[in-house]
Amino acid sequence: MPESLKSPPVEQTEEITAHPWGKKDDRYHQANKIAKEMQENEADQDAGAEGATAAHKLPSDESHRSKDASLPVRTNEDKDRPKESGAASNRQSAGPHVLLVEDNMINQRIVSRKLQAKGFRVTTANHGREAVDTVRHAPTDSSDDKGHFDIILMDQEMPVMDGNAATREIRELEKKGEMKHVSILGVTANVRGEQQDEMVESGMDDVISKPYKIEDMVQKINKALNQKT
Template identity: 30%
Template sequence: MSSVDSRTKLAGHNRLELLIFGLADDQRFGINVFKVREVIRCPKLTDVPKAASSVRGIADVRGHTITIIDLSDAIGGPRMSPEDVKEAFVIITEYNRAVQGFLVNSVDRIVNLSWKEVMPPPTGTNTSNFLTAVARVDKALVEIIDVEQIFSKVVGTREEISADVLQQVSGLASKECIALVADDSLVARNQVRNTLKQMGLETVLATNGKEAFDTLRRWADDSPEQLDRVALVISDIEMPIMDGYALTTQIRRDPRLKSLYVILHSSLSGVFNEAMVENVGADRFIAKFHPDDLAKVVAEALRNRPQHLVETK
């Protein structure tokens, strides 16, 4: 718990710890340590018939059956050979309310970084679709994996609100309302946008907290009628430049923005979330990604929205 608490404080100060690991081509990649349960040598794998090629099997890890994903194959790189699998490592992680293992060639170390040092990935690279960001560590680039994108490709995610929940949440969003959505994952942004679209809610998208905050300040300065349309802000926690905690803190410090309803929506799991939500002043936390749960929380925000809206032309 002391380890969890220390990493909680990092997140609250726009910092993170990355576990650095290597794949087949020796390129270094990173994953947030808070999402990592443990790193182990590859256990005995049992084949899964008709599974995606990147699913190398399932394994019994401390009494739990866990899916093992070949991370190189999942992002379009070479599939790990059977001989390499025997010498490989598995990073056991918890994302989106599930536990899974990522098969990697090597594990390096943990580094402590500021999110300000983490930048969006360059376009045009072979793996750019599976990256959320890059960071420079020891004069070399470390690529941070977009896990939501991998899950969408390998496992698939449901984005449709169930019929009974949709009936409960329909009609709450007026045409004047908009939601500002901040997430560094393209897949995650689209998942949220598609869910809100089913509720009749228009979205404005941002790729990190700074972009979202700059948008809100611009509206406050130049288009107060646009700011009045903002029914809520939905933000990821992990983002380059400015994370979701820092974004929420900045919103609460600005008198023009402090009344905005803020939902933190993240694949980060753990008991720390509720405390951090309260500390930074967010209204709600919700774990990724379940369309029904998101719809219910958004509906709550819409029901509590003040009824005075600027008339749109």
């Protein structure tokens, strides 16, 4: 073994401590300052990491709405507004007026926003009974009143009153002369032919199966409106 390794050079370094009489030299103050700065930097990093974690752990609903323009984001101003009960309408567009009957709130919001983006006016109802009451009290079809409905998108399976029962009741109102005929497009996740036949027999003009593309629904809507014209 080389002699240099047998007896390596040793440098003597004085320990940074307070003097016996209580005073601290410059090296102590410098080391204390560095240690304090390191603690502050670590605290800042921890705070930044916590902020990033909090943003990452947003509720899935909020995270999805912020990425998807089709879903509304509630602000503090929105929270102060009274919530609409029953049918909620949107009159921003001058296009055909659609009554969207859907009990799933997420689907309702997504479809409503996408139809509005396509130029439709959209009013929503949460179940069949609400849909019947809404069309019963809607204005009649006239050039001077844009509140009438041009078409109804009727989900089949809903609480309170399903789509088939609601459609039959609406057709009865038309027979009694309480309202003019309105096209009804059934929406269902049931692909069985018998179920879809029942929807048509209840008075629906056409049926679209879930899942569907919004372009396919728009084509169905335009087809029904053209047939009505």
